[in-house]
Amino acid sequence: MNGVPAPGADGTNGGGRERFLADAAARGLDVQLVERLAAHSLEEAAAILGISPADIVKSLVVKHKDGSFLFALIPGDRQISWPKLRSLVGVNKLSLPAADVALEATGYERGTITPLGSTTAWPVYADRAIAGKRISMGAGQHGYSAFVDADALVSALGAVLADISDPN
DSSP: OTTOOOTTTTSSSSHHHHHHHHHHHHTTOOEEEEEOOOOSSHHHHHHHHTSOGGGBEEEEEEEETTSOEEEEEEETTEEEOHHHHHHHHTOSOEEOOOHHHHHHHHSOOTTTOOSTTOSSOOOEEEEGGGTTOEEEEEOSSTTEEEEEEHHHHHHHHTOEEEOOEEEO
């Protein structure tokens, strides 16, 4: 494929959204897809969706030193805690990859990334602050968000639920 994503793999024409929905359905996960206006900040996205920034969950692609990846699901009002995540994963180096590397690892552009429908099923680590909530997350395509029960999501993904964030 010469490093060029397949049509729709970049989340621009519905291919990413279709992968997201198909994976959610295969896992028996109930998701509500909503079309939304473009937002220029997390706060603006939350206002458009009528929720608090804490209820938007960022799906971050994290790169291991060995070249593999993982997903970290972090509430919008918090930031990833590198020391906590490194300790949990048992490594001394993790990093956020460049946008093109994240696209290659997941099939999703930044702003659309989600573990659901990722072209590779990387391990998922979810911050425990999302437990018990209905959350919004990326849905594989710009202009869309998905609402899902966080506990059902964690279960469907076999995610590790742990304290991996700090306040912004």
